[in-house]
Amino acid sequence: MNININRLTKIYNNKTVLSIPKLQIEKGALLGLIGPNGAGKSTLAKILGGLEEASSGNILYDEELISTSLLKKITVVAQKPYLLRGTVYYNIAYPLKIRKVEEAEIVIKVDEMLKEMELLEIKNQKAWTLSGGEVQKVALARALIFNPSLLILDEPTANIDPSTILVMEKMIKKINKDKGTTIIIVTHNLQQASRLCDKIAFIYRGEVIELSKREQLLKNPQNILTRDFIKGELLK
Amino acid sequence: MDYIIEGFIEAFNLLISFDIELYRIIILSLVVSFTATIISTIIAVPIGILMGIKEFPLKRVAIRVIYTMMSLPPVIVGLLVFLFISRRGPLGILGIVYTPAAMIVAQTILITPIIIGLVYNATKEKGTDIQALGKTLGASKSQRLVLLVKELRMNIFTGIIAGYGRGISEVGAVMLVGGNIKGHTRVMTTTIAMLQSMGEYSIAIALGIVLLTISFILNSILYYYQQGDLSEY
Numbered sequence: 001m002n003i004n005i006n007r008l009t010k011i012y013n014n015k016t017v018l019s020i021p022k023l024q025i026e027k028g029a030l031l032g033l034i035g036p037n038g039a040g041k042s043t044l045a046k047i048l049g050g051l052e053e054a055s056s057g058n059i060l061y062d063e064e065l066i067s068t069s070l071l072k073k074i075t076v077v078a079q080k081p082y083l084l085r086g087t088v089y090y091n092i093a094y095p096l097k098i099r100k101v102e103e104a105e106i107v108i109k110v111d112e113m114l115k116e117m118e119l120l121e122i123k124n125q126k127a128w129t130l131s132g133g134e135v136q137k138v139a140l141a142r143a144l145i146f147n148p149s150l151l152i153l154d155e156p157t158a159n160i161d162p163s164t165i166l167v168m169e170k171m172i173k174k175i176n177k178d179k180g181t182t183i184i185i186v187t188h189n190l191q192q193a194s195r196l197c198d199k200i201a202f203i204y205r206g207e208v209i210e211l212s213k214r215e216q217l218l219k220n221p222q223n224i225l226t227r228d229f230i231k232g233e234l235l236k
Numbered sequence: 237m238d239y240i241i242e243g244f245i246e247a248f249n250l251l252i253s254f255d256i257e258l259y260r261i262i263i264l265s266l267v268v269s270f271t272a273t274i275i276s277t278i279i280a281v282p283i284g285i286l287m288g289i290k291e292f293p294l295k296r297v298a299i300r301v302i303y304t305m306m307s308l309p310p311v312i313v314g315l316l317v318f319l320f321i322s323r324r325g326p327l328g329i330l331g332i333v334y335t336p337a338a339m340i341v342a343q344t345i346l347i348t349p350i351i352i353g354l355v356y357n358a359t360k361e362k363g364t365d366i367q368a369l370g371k372t373l374g375a376s377k378s379q380r381l382v383l384l385v386k387e388l389r390m391n392i393f394t395g396i397i398a399g400y401g402r403g404i405s406e407v408g409a410v411m412l413v414g415g416n417i418k419g420h421t422r423v424m425t426t427t428i429a430m431l432q433s434m435g436e437y438s439i440a441i442a443l444g445i446v447l448l449t450i451s452f453i454l455n456s457i458l459y460y461y462q463q464g465d466l467s468e469y
Binding site: 049050051068071072073074075076077078081082084085094095098099142143146 | 362365366368369371372373374375376379383386387
């Protein structure tokens with residue numbers, strides 16, 4: 001999915017928290033959004049995911065404005081995902097059920113996903129009994145089960161163990177490579193951005209300060225703010 | 237002490253012998269409160285959910301009004317309903333004063349805010365997350381609403397049980413609008429109040445036992461579903 005952001009702003013309580021004159025994200029991109037707390041990364045992720053409305057400007061998804069049918073192709077995995085009452089299986093099957101996929105096909109697809117995400121052992125476990133890492137894996141599996149065209153991940157691996165991070169990153173890369181899914185990942189973790197993303201955008205005070213290829217942004221940033229942030233010297 | 241023991245013995249005899257008058261009172265109590273709870277549920281659940289997920293002008297005022305109404309004194313409700321439905325009142329033409337219908341109206345007014353308040357609180361707490369999740373997974377508006385009700389079902393059920401408990405245990409409102417007429421509008425609570433003033437304790441104790449049993453059963457059902465819900469979660 002190609003994304004074109006035009007003159008996008010978001011204003012909260014008379015304060016502009018996001019202002020992006022133009023930003024293009026190509027189909028199949030794996031873009032990282034980095035920046036300090038309160039920079040506007042999550043707000044941008046929510047607007048892109050259709051969870052919040054912009055104050056002005058627009059976003060074109062494959063030349064289309066956001067609509068109910070388009071929302072079926074876009075998904076967001078939150079930092080603290082909400083799992084539905086029921087089992088791991090029920091959670092992952094839910095998006096297919098609401099798309100009226102046949103039960104036999106649901107069983108096959110969910111089992112494949114459970115296997116790939118190393119969740120097979122907890123297939124019938126209740127959602128409320130899961131650890132933080134397992135919750136994140138289930139949320140990612142639930143988002144991927146219906147092959148979205150745009151996947152937005154908001155700090156998907158914050159506070160989880162390295163082995164779980166490894167499985168999740170492997171899956172994110174796989175889905176991007178195999179299905180051509182456009183992926184936008186909000187992260188504080190520069191190493192993770194370096195491992196996953198093709199391009200990285202540095203956001204500061206609601207503006208995209210720099211957007212370039214991973215190596216260039218991390219090793220040779222052009223903007224002094226980006227450089228300071230990467231060095232860990234940027235003050236909010 | 238003897239009169240209490242004798243009262244209990246006689247009460248059990250009345251219950252075991254299926255005393256017609258006693259059971260008529262019990263059945264009317266259950267029917268009035270059950271009907272009022274059903275009507276309240278139909279009104280209150282959608283309102284509670286909408287208040288939890290939608291923003292509208294004067295929402296804060298509306299919430300405060302609902303919270304205040306959750307603790308409405310039953311006699312006040314009884315008095316207001318009576319003034320409206322009495323022969324000289326604006327709704328006197330309905331001719332429902334001193335009928336079970338009037339008692340249902342009064343209990344509905346008492347129960348509805350309780351269910352709205354409890355459903356609103358649950359929706360406010362989890363509704364936004366559930367709605368957002370539904371949206372990100374591609375659920376339509378109606379599917380998101382179904383998802384919300386399914387996720388909040390335990391809270392809704394708790395509200396309904398609390399409302400029923402309030403209805404069946406109140407005395408002031410049904411006394412004022414029903415008149416405690418023998419064989420017509422006499423329910424458990426009004427009978428207990430009347431018999432206590434007359435010094436006749438056996439039926440009063442029998443009805444007290446039934447009221448406590450109903451309360452125990454309702455809470456047991458709630459507990460059972462809460463446990464089931466946890467294991468299902």
